[in-house]
Amino acid sequence: MTTALITHLACLEHVMPSNHPESPERLRAVLAALEAPEFSSLLRVQAPEASMEQLALAHPAGFAAALLAKLPQKGFAFIDGDTPISPGSGGAALLAAGAVVQAVDMVMRGDIRNAFCAVRPPGHHAESNRAMGFCLFNNVAVGALWARREWNCARIAVIDFDVHHGNGTQEIFQRDPGLFYASTHQAPFYPGTGAAHEKGIAGNVVNVSLQAGAGSEAFRAAMSGHVLPALESFGPDFILISAGFDAHMQDPLANLWLEEADYGWVTREIMRVADAHCAGRVVSVLEGGYDLHALASSVQAHVSALMAA
Numbered sequence: 086m087t088t089a090l091i092t093h094l095a096c097l098e099h100v101m102p103s104n105h106p107e108s109p110e111r112l113r114a115v116l117a118a119l120e121a122p123e124f125s126s127l128l129r130v131q132a133p134e135a136s137m138e139q140l141a142l143a144h145p146a147g148f149a150a151a152l153l154a155k156l157p158q159k160g161f162a163f164i165d166g167d168t169p170i171s172p173g174s175g176g177a178a179l180l181a182a183g184a185v186v187q188a189v190d191m192v193m194r195g196d197i198r199n200a201f202c203a204v205r206p207p208g209h210h211a212e213s214n215r216a217m218g219f220c221l222f223n224n225v226a227v228g229a230l231w232a233r234r235e236w237n238c239a240r241i242a243v244i245d246f247d248v249h250h251g252n253g254t255q256e257i258f259q260r261d262p263g264l265f266y267a268s269t270h271q272a273p274f275y276p277g278t279g280a281a282h283e284k285g286i287a288g289n290v291v292n293v294s295l296q297a298g299a300g301s302e303a304f305r306a307a308m309s310g311h312v313l314p315a316l317e318s319f320g321p322d323f324i325l326i327s328a329g330f331d332a333h334m335q336d337p338l339a340n341l342w343l344e345e346a347d348y349g350w351v352t353r354e355i356m357r358v359a360d361a362h363c364a365g366r367v368v369s370v371l372e373g374g375y376d377l378h379a380l381a382s383s384v385q386a387h388v389s390a391l392m393a394a
Contacts, residue, residue, distance in 0.1 A: 086198035088392045090119060091188050093132040093180040096205050098173025102161060105169065106338060106375040107206065107219045115203050115371065118381035119388060126392070128197060132184035132204065134176070135227060139186055142230035143223050143257055145214055152178075152216055164216045178206055178221040185228030188368040189323070193236040199356075199367040199391050201328070203384075207372040209251030209327045210276060218249070218276055225325050225370045226257045229264065232323045239263055242321040244312065244355055245270075246304075246348075247329020247372040248339040250279030254327065255290055262287035265319045267312040269293045269304060271332070271341050291315045297340035301347050304332070308351055316358050324359050324367045326352075330374030330383035338375050345379075345386040352390035365394055 097109040119127065140149040153175045155162055161169040181204035188200035208225055210218030225243050232238040242265040243258070245251040250270040255278065258264040262285075270279050272294035279292040293307040316324075330348065332341035352369075359367045369391065374380035 086195070087126060087128050088388065089128040089130050089188065089191055089197040089200040090203060091130045091132050091184040091200055092116065092203040093184065095173065096177045096180055099177035099206050100171040100173060102169055110377060111374065111380060112203060112205050114377040114381045115384050118385050119203070121385065124388065130187065130191070132180045132202070133187055134179035135182035135186055135222070139227055139231055140182060140222055142234060143213060143226040148214055149222065152221060168217055168219055170221070174206070174221065180204065181206060181208065182222045182224045182227045185224045185368060185370055186231050189228050189232045189236070192366050192368060193232065198365055199394060200369065201388050201391060202368065202370045204371055207329070208370070209245060209247060209254050209372050210249070211253040212256045220253060223253045223257060225327050226254055228368060228370070229325055233263070238322040240265070240320060240322045241325070242267070242316055242319055242323070243325045243327055244316065245327035245329070246332065246351055247327055248332040248336070248341050249275055249329070249373060250292065251327055252276045252278040255279070255283065259285040259290050262289050265289045265316065265321065267291040267315060269295060269307045269312065271295055271297060271339050274339065289319070295341055298342055300342045301344060304341065304343055304347055305350065308354060313354055313358060317362070320362050322363050324355060324363060326355060326367065326369040327372045328369045328387060329372035330380050333374065333376065333379040333383055335376040335379035336374065345382045348383045349386035349390045352387050356390065356394040360394070367391070
């Protein structure tokens, strides 16, 4: 079976102010990188929009409609100081969540082995009732809860290696012992959550904070010593990845100093656990990454590892 690339060009219509790091150029860089010859075997799939019912798995009823009602007819509106929205933001956000739902369906049907969802806006900062931090809907949480409802996956894990802690995913997952969330992230740093003592209702949350300048060795030790053993112990039926590439040494927003090889390595390690516990069922979802060259090369390393699994 193959790896799917699930995306939609309308995700480019989530237009940002000219100085905003979460620009459409990020997705253009990713898609261009995945046009290289070595990615010719990717199954390319156009994302559908998520339904209000699907979004309501992770967000309260009415949340999505209320957020979409804030879309401006022109220019920008602001959810918070970091999170502008423009006329095309609603459609892009619906497609970003819908891509993950589609990926889950395709993996569970056996159409593909795994998938990478190249979408924006990102999602892991979006809490159940609050959009924030560049994020509107929590794409990975919607997909996880869809895997439970539609496919009866009882134990679902999200591994988050974005440089920022995924406070939204943790908030949605932490009170449910059938959901597992693990994050490596720079601290102290935005959004200020993700301390080691935040363990969830049943030890189902694992946070490993890394200091600025930590580098590859510390990142791999955090994964090997904490995140991966906890994931093994959890015994997932399905794994999703919040794949942020802003811990790269070239990224302008953070300072963890990772390299492309680290993203290939961690992807292979997650796939090793997936092979042992859930028949290799993995869906990866783009989160951060703001240096276009580093983002493109890191995504290539990540998707190459998915394809080789």
